[in-house]
Amino acid sequence: INLAVLRNSNTPALMASAGSSSGDVKSPDRADGVAATFEDTVFPDTPQEVTADFLSRMTGRAVKGFQLEILGMGFVCDAHKATLEYEGTAGPSSVVLKMPKDDAGSREMNAPFFALEANWYRKIAAVCPIKCAPALGVFTDPGNPLRFLLVLENLNLVEGNEHNPGWLDGLPPDDIQLAIDDLARMHGKFFQSPLLDTLVPCHPTAGIPSTAYSGPIVGYALKAYAPFPGAVAAGFPEGTLPVDMLEPLLERMKDYLELDYKVDGDDTLYRYPDGPWTYPDPKFRTQEGAAVVVKACEILGSRPRTLVHCDGHPGNTFVNKATGETTWLDFQVYSAGPPGLDLAQALSLGVLGATRESLRDMTRRYHRKLCEHGPAGLEDEYPFEMCWEDFLLGMIVWYPTGAMVHCLNLTTIQTDANGELKRRVLKTFVPRHLALIHDLNLYGFVDEILKR
Numbered sequence: 001i002n003l004a005v006l007r008n009s010n011t012p013a014l015m016a017s018a019g020s021s022s023g024d025v026k027s028p029d030r031a032d033g034v035a036a037t038f039e040d041t042v043f044p045d046t047p048q049e050v051t052a053d054f055l056s057r058m059t060g061r062a063v064k065g066f067q068l069e070i071l072g073m074g075f076v077c078d079a080h081k082a083t084l085e086y087e088g089t090a091g092p093s094s095v096v097l098k099m100p101k102d103d104a105g106s107r108e109m110n111a112p113f114f115a116l117e118a119n120w121y122r123k124i125a126a127v128c129p130i131k132c133a134p135a136l137g138v139f140t141d142p143g144n145p146l147r148f149l150l151v152l153e154n155l156n157l158v159e160g161n162e163h164n165p166g167w168l169d170g171l172p173p174d175d176i177q178l179a180i181d182d183l184a185r186m187h188g189k190f191f192q193s194p195l196l197d198t199l200v201p202c203h204p205t206a207g208i209p210s211t212a213y214s215g216p217i218v219g220y221a222l223k224a225y226a227p228f229p230g231a232v233a234a235g236f237p238e239g240t241l242p243v244d245m246l247e248p249l250l251e252r253m254k255d256y257l258e259l260d261y262k263v264d265g266d267d268t269l270y271r272y273p274d275g276p277w278t279y280p281d282p283k284f285r286t287q288e289g290a291a292v293v294v295k296a297c298e299i300l301g302s303r304p305r306t307l308v309h310c311d312g313h314p315g316n317t318f319v320n321k322a323t324g325e326t327t328w329l330d331f332q333v334y335s336a337g338p339p340g341l342d343l344a345q346a347l348s349l350g351v352l353g354a355t356r357e358s359l360r361d362m363t364r365r366y367h368r369k370l371c372e373h374g375p376a377g378l379e380d381e382y383p384f385e386m387c388w389e390d391f392l393l394g395m396i397v398w399y400p401t402g403a404m405v406h407c408l409n410l411t412t413i414q415t416d417a418n419g420e421l422k423r424r425v426l427k428t429f430v431p432r433h434l435a436l437i438h439d440l441n442l443y444g445f446v447d448e449i450l451k452r
Contacts, residue, residue, distance in 0.1 A: 043139040045147045046102050047080055055082060058136050058151050061091035071096060073418065075405060076110045076332055081154065093157065095136060098150040105229070107146040113216065113332040114148035115140065116201065120331035121150070124199050124307070129185045131327045133318075155329075160322035167314035168429040170352030173362060179317050180346050180366045182326040183309065187339040188373025190307035191382070196336040200307065203335060207290065213300035215335030217310055217397055218293065224400035225290040234411045242407040243285045243400055247273050249410050256414070257423060261431035277434050280403050283446050289400065295449055296396040303338035303390060304382050310334055313345040339370055340387040344394025348436060349429075356439050363388050392445050395437075 044050045047068050055063040065085040072079040080097045100107045100114060121138045137151040155161050164171060190196060205214045207222060224242045231240040234249070250257065250273050259272035273279070283292055309316075310333045318327045343366065347359050367387050371379045409426075413419045437443075 043137075043141075043147075043149050044097075045099055045139075045149050047097075047099070050080075050082065050097065055084060055095070058095065059084065059091035061089055062087040063091075068097075074330070075408075076106075076113050077101065077148075077150075092154065094154045096152040096154050098152060100146065100148055104146075111145040112203075112219075115145065116216065116334065117150060117330075117332045118148065119201060120334060124331075124334075127195075127199075128307070129189050130182050131325060132331070133327055133329045155318045155327055158318075158320065160320040161318045161327070162321055163318050164314045167350050168425050170354075170428075170432060171314055171350050173351050173354075173358060175319065176314060176346055176350050177362055177365060178319060178324065179312065179314060179326055180343060180362065181369050182328075183312055183342055183346075184339075184366055184369035185373045187306045187308070187342065188370050188375075188378070191339070191370075191374040191378055192304050192306070196305055196307060200334070200336045208294060208297055209301070211301050212294070212297040213303075213335075213337050213341075213397075214297065215308075215310055215337055216333040217335075217401060218297055220333075220404065221293050221397050221400045222290060224404040225287055228407055230408075230411050241286070242404045243280050243289055246280055246403045246407055246410075247278070249407065250279075253410060253413075257430075258427050259430050260427075261435065272430065272434075277438065279430075279434055280400070281443050281446075283443060284400055284403070292446055292450065293397055293400060295452075296393045299449060299452070300338055300341060300390060300393050300397075303386065305336045306339050308335055308337045308339065308342040310337070310342060311345055312342050314350045338387075338390040338393075339382065340390025341394040341397075343387075343391040344398055347391060348395050348398075349433065354432075354436050354439075356441075359391075359440075360388060363391060392440065392442065393449075395440075395442060396446065396449075399442075 044054060050066070050068060052063045052066060055066055063084050064087040067083045068080050069083070070078060071081040077098050077100055080099065081094050082097055083094045084091065100110065118138050118140045121132070121135050125132045125135070133155060134153040135150060136153065137149070139147075139149040141147040156163065164175075203214050203216050203219070204210070205218045205222065208214045208218055226241070227239040228234075228236070228242045228245060231245060232238050234245070236245050236248075250259070254271055254273065257272075261270055261272060261275070261277065262268065263270070263276055268275070270276070280289070283289060309328065309331065311330060312328075316328060316330045318329070319325070320327070340363070343363060347354065347362060351359065351362070364384060367384045370382075370387070406426075409416075409422055413422050416422065
């Protein structure tokens, strides 16, 4: 069996030899110590297929037993922690296996993201200035793009590392600033770099002009303008769009979700969708709402480019409080795009007590860091106000994606084993996020760009 094994800054690269059930390993033949990576069809891609022999090959030690437990459930993949028991010399107490969901529909929809993450670890991680979650192995199947496996070190085992599972409740601005300052190093290095065309795959999207920005998140945004696959089962007519079914779905579930909010200058406690706020806003509804996304992508496509993570929220980081170092996860929707685009998720989702002015201050600091790490002339080519506008454009692109995700969650939340956790997150997050959208006057910004 050939296993793709990658070097990271903490662990020597190891490549398991064929039949290495004893735990013997071979060092790669590469002079730089980085193991060659390649595609291999022999690997587990469901929890039921994981074996002690496979884990032995990945750790270079004889694993005699293991226990799997769910560590995190994402939109594209799930993460499973394998707690290991060894025979003889011990290795790491656990590793993390990132696998597609065991659902054919999910795999079909998310297959492009599996290839993207594999490409990140095979081509980009070694030249990227931000620290990536160390990978022990990355696997794809050239004959079946629905299969994928990423084996990672368990970052929880690193002393001082902290993950933020409650990040959707909001984190202090200083914590978010650490992450976006880290992104500034990556953005500066790859600003207008010719390497972008070599390292980053193209993502043509139907309905998006060839000169416009067309990263993976754009395809997801436009899914909100296609018939929702579970509409009939959820009690809606066949062909209903996610952007059109979300508000009636929230109306039906309002006393279960308890999305309560107040408006500045008004002591009334509203329960969404009652009250003055609308979500999704009419500008984003019906098929005509897709024109807003297309317009945002056209403007983004005219900007200077860099390498953007595109999902840079705090839930995709570990921060070491002792060293201040940030380690990044989930490289599934990265692309070549404007630097400010990468602030959309971090600033709009994660900052506790966020206001327009506080986010402009954070963006100014990020922009200064970007200019420090980038080439000469960056500040003239990419001024602060352009960066700020690209942050807002990123929010527009993510907006219908959020509607799609909410529909997927809400149609199953009351039967989901994790439904109560999801309900609690929504109860905290949705009112906070909608308050920020109104403080930023995002809908007014939509009107402005549509007139350009």
